[in-house]
Amino acid sequence: GDSVTQMEGPVTLSEEAFLTINCTYTATGYPSLFWYVQYPGEGLQLLLKATKADDKGSNKGFEATYRKETTSFHLEKGSVQVSDSAVYFCALTDGSGGSYIPTFGRGTSLIVHP
């Protein structure tokens, strides 16, 4: 079945540091890829998405590029802020076989210190 693997956390950074959270996937078909963010005590919010190869999703300074050849969708931000501290989930939805089953990674906790 489909799977999403993302780096284990927590990732601890100082404010203004560069962020990369790695995400790789396996899928039967041609999936859409997503990054979600979950702040403490809240539900998930869509951060960005990409629906085809080489698409770049971007939002709030975060970006990720759909790399079909390496089956990856790494999340990056040039300069993190304390307010970016949250859990980040990489996810895919694959429509192969007529079923659409969202698959999520285990989440990566990001802690940003002032």
Added chain:
Amino acid sequence: KAGVTQTPRYLIKTRGQQVTLSCSPISGHRSVSWYQQTPGQGLQFLFEYFSETQRNKGNFPGRFSGRQFSNSRSEMNVSTLELGDSALYLCASSLETLMGDTQYFGPGTRLTVL
């Protein structure tokens, strides 16, 4: 526009009981999905309802069921509760599909089974 609302926010039940959780999607959204989030298994897809019909289903036992009403509101039921059902249950709504449309998540219902 009001977001996805879930009630109740917290529940405590004992083993063997059953529980019903409720979700009101964003106005105009016709797809409602349910997820279980636990520290051990992460975020897992339960099922999706569209136009009062279950359209997609994850890999959960039949104790987990749901339904959707004509106004798109949805309920999820868990019968014969087990300790392992303790989790945060998230509801998400989208306009039509799980592939291209953005899913908007509610804050979740925290279920504790004693």
